[in-house]
Amino acid sequence: MLRRWGWLATLAPIGVASLIYVVIIRGFVAPDDHGLGWPLLGVLPTFVFGMWLLTASTSRSAVFIATASTAMAVSSAYETLVQENITLIQQPWFPLFNVVGLTADAVATAGFLAMFATYPTGVTERRWQRIAVAFVWVPVLVGPLTLLTTPHVVMSPYIGISGDAIPNSFVVPWLDWAAPAVHYVVYQPWPSVAVGLGVLVSRALFGDAEVRARTRVMTWVITAALGSFVLYTFTPPNVIVAVAVFASLMAIPLAAIHGILRYGAFDIAPGDRGRLVARSSNLLITVLYGIGVATPGVLLAETLTVIGAVLLTTLLAICLLPLRGWLQRWIHRKVFGDRDRHLTMLSELGAQLDRAVEPRDLLNRLAEAVRDGLDASWVRIRLAGPDGTLAESPAGGAGEAIGDPVDSCDLVHADETLGRIELGPRRRGEYTEAERNLLRTVAGQAAASVANVRLTAQLAEQLDELTASRERLVAAQDGERKRLERDLHDGIQQNIVAQIAGLRLARNRLQRGELAADELVELQDQARETLTDLRELAHGIHPPVLSDNGLVAAVESSVARFPIPLTIEADDGVRAERFPADVETTAYYVVREALANTAKHANATRASVGLERSNGHLRIAISDDGGGVGTLVPASRGGLANIRDRVAALRGTVSVSGNDPSGTTVLVDLPVEREADHVE
Amino acid sequence: MSDQGMLRVVIAEDNYLVREGVRRLLEDSGEIDVVAGTGNATELLDAVRRFSPDAVLTDIRMPPGHHMEGIEAARSIRASHPDTGVVVFSQHADESYALALFADGSAGLGYLLKDRIGDLEDLVHALREVRAGGSVIDPQIVDTLVRRRSAAAASPLAALSPRELDVLREMAQGRTNAGIEQSLFLSSSTVEKHVNAIFTKLRLPETGVHRRVAAVLAFLQTDGG
Numbered sequence: 001m002l003r004r005w006g007w008l009a010t011l012a013p014i015g016v017a018s019l020i021y022v023v024i025i026r027g028f029v030a031p032d033d034h035g036l037g038w039p040l041l042g043v044l045p046t047f048v049f050g051m052w053l054l055t056a057s058t059s060r061s062a063v064f065i066a067t068a069s070t071a072m073a074v075s076s077a078y079e080t081l082v083q084e085n086i087t088l089i090q091q092p093w094f095p096l097f098n099v100v101g102l103t104a105d106a107v108a109t110a111g112f113l114a115m116f117a118t119y120p121t122g123v124t125e126r127r128w129q130r131i132a133v134a135f136v137w138v139p140v141l142v143g144p145l146t147l148l149t150t151p152h153v154v155m156s157p158y159i160g161i162s163g164d165a166i167p168n169s170f171v172v173p174w175l176d177w178a179a180p181a182v183h184y185v186v187y188q189p190w191p192s193v194a195v196g197l198g199v200l201v202s203r204a205l206f207g208d209a210e211v212r213a214r215t216r217v218m219t220w221v222i223t224a225a226l227g228s229f230v231l232y233t234f235t236p237p238n239v240i241v242a243v244a245v246f247a248s249l250m251a252i253p254l255a256a257i258h259g260i261l262r263y264g265a266f267d268i269a270p271g272d273r274g275r276l277v278a279r280s281s282n283l284l285i286t287v288l289y290g291i292g293v294a295t296p297g298v299l300l301a302e303t304l305t306v307i308g309a310v311l312l313t314t315l316l317a318i319c320l321l322p323l324r325g326w327l328q329r330w331i332h333r334k335v336f337g338d339r340d341r342h343l344t345m346l347s348e349l350g351a352q353l354d355r356a357v358e359p360r361d362l363l364n365r366l367a368e369a370v371r372d373g374l375d376a377s378w379v380r381i382r383l384a385g386p387d388g389t390l391a392e393s394p395a396g397g398a399g400e401a402i403g404d405p406v407d408s409c410d411l412v413h414a415d416e417t418l419g420r421i422e423l424g425p426r427r428r429g430e431y432t433e434a435e436r437n438l439l440r441t442v443a444g445q446a447a448a449s450v451a452n453v454r455l456t457a458q459l460a461e462q463l464d465e466l467t468a469s470r471e472r473l474v475a476a477q478d479g480e481r482k483r484l485e486r487d488l489h490d491g492i493q494q495n496i497v498a499q500i501a502g503l504r505l506a507r508n509r510l511q512r513g514e515l516a517a518d519e520l521v522e523l524q525d526q527a528r529e530t531l532t533d534l535r536e537l538a539h540g541i542h543p544p545v546l547s548d549n550g551l552v553a554a555v556e557s558s559v560a561r562f563p564i565p566l567t568i569e570a571d572d573g574v575r576a577e578r579f580p581a582d583v584e585t586t587a588y589y590v591v592r593e594a595l596a597n598t599a600k601h602a603n604a605t606r607a608s609v610g611l612e613r614s615n616g617h618l619r620i621a622i623s624d625d626g627g628g629v630g631t632l633v634p635a636s637r638g639g640l641a642n643i644r645d646r647v648a649a650l651r652g653t654v655s656v657s658g659n660d661p662s663g664t665t666v667l668v669d670l671p672v673e674r675e676a677d678h679v680e
Numbered sequence: 681m682s683d684q685g686m687l688r689v690v691i692a693e694d695n696y697l698v699r700e701g702v703r704r705l706l707e708d709s710g711e712i713d714v715v716a717g718t719g720n721a722t723e724l725l726d727a728v729r730r731f732s733p734d735a736v737l738t739d740i741r742m743p744p745g746h747h748m749e750g751i752e753a754a755r756s757i758r759a760s761h762p763d764t765g766v767v768v769f770s771q772h773a774d775e776s777y778a779l780a781l782f783a784d785g786s787a788g789l790g791y792l793l794k795d796r797i798g799d800l801e802d803l804v805h806a807l808r809e810v811r812a813g814g815s816v817i818d819p820q821i822v823d824t825l826v827r828r829r830s831a832a833a834a835s836p837l838a839a840l841s842p843r844e845l846d847v848l849r850e851m852a853q854g855r856t857n858a859g860i861e862q863s864l865f866l867s868s869s870t871v872e873k874h875v876n877a878i879f880t881k882l883r884l885p886e887t888g889v890h891r892r893v894a895a896v897l898a899f900l901q902t903d904g905g
Contacts, residue, residue: 490746493771494695497794501701504798508708526697 007063008054015047015070018077025080037298041246041291043072048287049253057266060122061115065256068111075104079159089161095153095168099143105156106139109189113196119218120256120265125211129199136196142186148172149179154187197222213429214259221255224248246295250288262429289324293317349373349442353449362453363396366446370421371398373442374435378402378424383454384417391419399424407431409439413447418454421446469645476642487537495530499523543588550577551584552611555591562607563599570611579618583670586646587611587620593639594622594666603627604663616673625663643668686713687807690731692724692738692750693717693769702737702769702797709804721749728757733764735807740770740777751781758788765810767792767803775828778821779901786894790816790854815854815893822852825900839881847874852896 022039050066078101081088088094113136118124124133146154151171153163185191203211204219225248231241259265297313349369353362367379378399382390394401405422412418421443423431502523509515538544546554552575556568579587591609598607604626612619643666644654652670659665689712693699699717706712716727720742728736736757740750754766767790768781778791790810796802796818806816826849830837840848850860857871864871879886884895 486746489771490695490741493794494698497771497797498695498697498701500795500798501698501705504800505701505705505708508705508800 004054004058004062007066008051011054011066011070012051015051015073018070018073019044019047021077022073022080025084030084037242037246037295039073039076040298041295042249043069043076045250045253045287045291047073049256053256053266059120059266061118061120061266062122064111064115064118064122068108068115071104071107071111075101075108075156075158078104079156082159082161086161089153089163089166092169094166095147095170098153098155098163099147101156101159102143102146102154103140105158106142110137110140110192113192116218116222117196117199119200120214120259122266124199124203125207129203132195132199136192139186139189139192142182145178145182145186149175149182151176193226197226214265217258218252218255221248221251225252243295246291250291254288285324285327288327289320292320292323349445353446360396362449364398366442366449367396367398367421370423370439370442374423374431374439375427376423376425377427380405380422380424381411381419381450382422383419383450388417394422395419407436407439409443411443411447411450413451416451418447418450469648472641472645473649476645484537484541487533492530492533492537495526495533499526499530502526542585546584546588547581550575551579551587554584554588555609555611558588558592559595559609562595564604565606566595567606567608568611569608574611574613574618577613579672582650583618583672586650586652587618587668587670589646590643590666590668591620591622593643597639598622598624598626598664601627613672616671618670618672620668620670621665622668623659623663623665625659627662640666687711687735687804687811688713688715688731688733689807690714690716690718690724690727690733690736692719692721692727692736692742692753694719694739694742698739698794705797705800706737706803709800711804712807719743721753724753725756728761728764732761734811735765735767737767737769737803737807740768740772748777748780751777754781754789755784762788763811764788765807765813766790767806767810767816769794769796773820773824775821775824778817779897782815782817782894782897786815786817786897788813788815791818791821792816793818793820795820809854815897817853817893817897819849819853822849822900825852825897829900836882840878844874844878844881847871848878848896851875851878851892852900854893 019039023036026036026039046065047069050062050069053062054066056062082101088097091097114133115122117129117133117136124130142154147168147170149171151168153166153168155161155163155166200215200219200222204215205212207215225245228241228244228248232245235241256265293313293316296316297309349366353366363381363383367381370376371379376399378397378401380394380397380401382393383395384390401422401424403424406425408420408422410417410420421439423439426435502519506515506519506523509519543554543558545557552568552570559566559568578584595607595609598604604624607622607624610619610621610623612621640654640656647654647668647670650670652668654669655667657665657667689706691699691702691706691714693702696719699719703714703717706714715731715733718724718727721738724736724738727733736754738750738753740748742749750768750770754768757764757766765788768777769792770777771794773793781789781791788810790806792803792806796806809816826837826845829835837845837848846864847860847866850863855863857868857875860866860871860875861868866874878884882899884899
């Protein structure tokens with residue numbers, strides 16, 4: 001942090017002073033010799049960008065660019081100084097002074113090469129790349145080395161003055177053997193250019209997918225710039241090549257901005273990106289616009305009259321105005337686009353969730369909103385089961401889920417993990433920290449809705465169970481009615497028909513004087529049997545002893561003819577107590593049904609019924625020592641299901657457990673004191 | 681319908697007490713010879729094949745299904761043995777059972793409620809009637825049908841006088857004019873007058889005595905339901 005401000009404080013004054021000097025001299029003092037093209041179009045944008053980058057980035061790349069562009073400014077100033085004061089070269093200390101120019105040139109070249117080679121973070125992935133980047137810096141020593149090894153002054157090739165004729169009094173004679181090596185390895189930029197760009201190209205071509213993606217645009221731009229420079233070097237001066245050179249130079253900051261927006265190049269924190277670029281974008285765009293407008297005028301200043309140049313520049317300024325606006329909007333969209341989209345996503349999410357009626361629909365909408373908002377290739381939502389483990393198949397999603405999620409966030413509501421949102425790779429680029437944070441926010445917001453969804457599903461399940469239970473109760477009731485009808489029609493009614501027939505026969509025989517007393521006895525017995533049947537039938541419908549004498553008495557009287565030894569355990573309190581009618585009926589029915597199960601299925605040798613009253617509940621335990629009812633009767637069918645349904649209708653519970661060492665206990669818990677009692 | 685000659689009858693009834701009671705009662709009348717007593721429809725059809733009885737008295741509900749086995753058996757007997765009349769002896773006072781029995785025609789078929797067992801003469805009369813190809817239907821069922829038809833809006837029955845309604849009931853039960861004279865204590869000319877009036881008012885087709893039941897039933901059954 002402090003270091004980059006240190007760099008800024010050092011480099012900015014040097015660069016600004018150099019540029020001001022160059023502009024004053026070339027623009028006003030000696031406007032005829034060299035144009036302002038290079039300092040304004042070549043150096044200034046890069047310098048502005050470099051300085052801006054130092055304020056925004058902590059990466060080494062920022063230092064590379066800032067240093068390189070400052071060195072370009074210094075080099076330009078040195079060039080101007082020497083050209084304007086040509087007598088300097090006669091000074092005895094000139095060779096020493098020339099080291100400044102050489103070093104500035106070399107630092108500019110090496111800085112850029114190092115930045116390119118290590119783009120965009122200033123760090124390379126492989127060891128050989130790091131060694132190669134270190135080599136790129138070797139030409140920086142060109143000044144001192146040539147000073148010591150060559151007998152004449154070595155001038156920067158850009159100045160246009162040959163140093164061959166200028167003696168170098170600082171040469172160390174016994175080092176002259178090294179002069180060719182210094183010339184070819186250090187003075188010539190090509191070896192380090194080849195090495196630096198080689199590193200970049202190797203990363204762009206053979207690096208990891210991520211590295212390739214990050215370096216692609218910059219590699220193209222630099223390749224173009226390099227091509228332009230080659231053309232510039234080997235062709236006679238012409239406007240087209242000059243424009244290409246300046247355009248490719250201006251493209252470098254643009255490519256860097258692209259990298260910043262796209263990949264967080266130069267280690268600019270994602271949160272800072274938008275803010276910093278927004279803060280600086282107007283300045284950047286204005287500089288670029290100014291350069292774009294001024295370029296032709298500056299370049300053609302020699303051919304055109306002053307008026308022509310001014311007219312051309314004005315015309316361009318007007319024509320490029322829409323381009324400037326477009327650029328401004330483009331950057332704004334790039335910078336704020338995400339935030340706008342995020343805000344839209346958040347504001348729409350609520351509406352989306354409100355619109356969803358079906359649970360699955362809601363999850364799908366949520367997934368869709370997240371996918372659109374974060375530009376994800378796919379999003380899926382998995383719900384957690386009751387035990388907290390995530391379901392394998394997603395309960396909702398958007399896009400086809402391929403591969404593993406790159407990020408996920410649990411849906412937590414009231415300390416309970418309801419499920420998880422999983423995010424596929426971003427459609428383009430990677431998720432920023434802000435987007436990942438947004439996912440957390442959305443997950444928090446959606447958890448409540450998901451909780452509702454789950455609650456709804458649970459309710460639906462309970463409703464289904466309730467409906468099924470009601471249907472079973474109705475079916476059981478219908479079955480009971482049928483049984484009653486049959487008992488009446490085929491049993492008692494037939495008995496009476498038989499008795500009528502018997503009576504008619506007796507009447508005939510009486511008329512004939514043949515009637516014997518035992519015939520009437522037979523009829524009388526039949527009538528008595530019918531009465532017994534009728535009484536038992538009525539008892540089966542609702543035993544009068546239940547309404548008259550209470551639950552325990554009814555249970556005891558009903559089991560009088562139970563086929564195996566049976567004990568009824570109930571304390572005096574339970575015996576004396578009269579429960580609400582529905583509780584008594586249900587309890588009586590449940591005991592009968594459970595005992596019928598025991599008699600039918602259990603092969604038991606003894607059974608017992610315990611009735612107990614505690615805390616507003618009636619607890620009934622029906623136990624036997626038989627084979628276990630659970631293994632014989634499916635829980636959803638038969639007598640046990642009837643018991644569950646009837647008990648559930650009174651909000652009671654049923655549990656069935658095995659006894660040790662054998663047998664079954666059915667435990668029934670019926671609430672006795674209910675609010676309904678007071679209402680009724 | 682001569683009273684001469686014993687009527688050979690097969691009875692079908694799954695309840696033993698009822699079956700034996702009915703057998704003893706019918707035999708006690710001196711007019712009926714119960715040639716076989718069976719407990720279900722299969723046995724009944726067997727017995728009919730073997731004995732070719734004059735008439736069958738069958739329960740409506742029998743094993744194995746305990747539904748309408750008696751009605752099915754009656755219709756199949758009428759199809760295979762046109763000379764055997766069948767009286768279905770039912771515990772159902774619901775007219776739909778009777779109408780199901782008469783669905784394909786009423787000749788040689790009778791539907792009596794078991795309540796009738798005390799009225800031995802009615803029972804014997806019904807057996808003789810179906811043997812002769814006539815129809816018998818329990819007065820209680822007729823009453824239900826008449827009541828229902830009368831309740832319907834704009835029923836032609838409203839045009840009948842109370843006495844004519846009485847005659848209609850008797851007609852529906854399969855009684856001949858002579859039978860109606862006896863049961864309602866009317867002269868033969870009066871009965872004839874009433875019967876004609878009924879046929880005209882209800883726009884019934886003129887038919888022979890045995891078809892009268894079918895016509896009246898068809899009338900009572902339509903629309904009024």
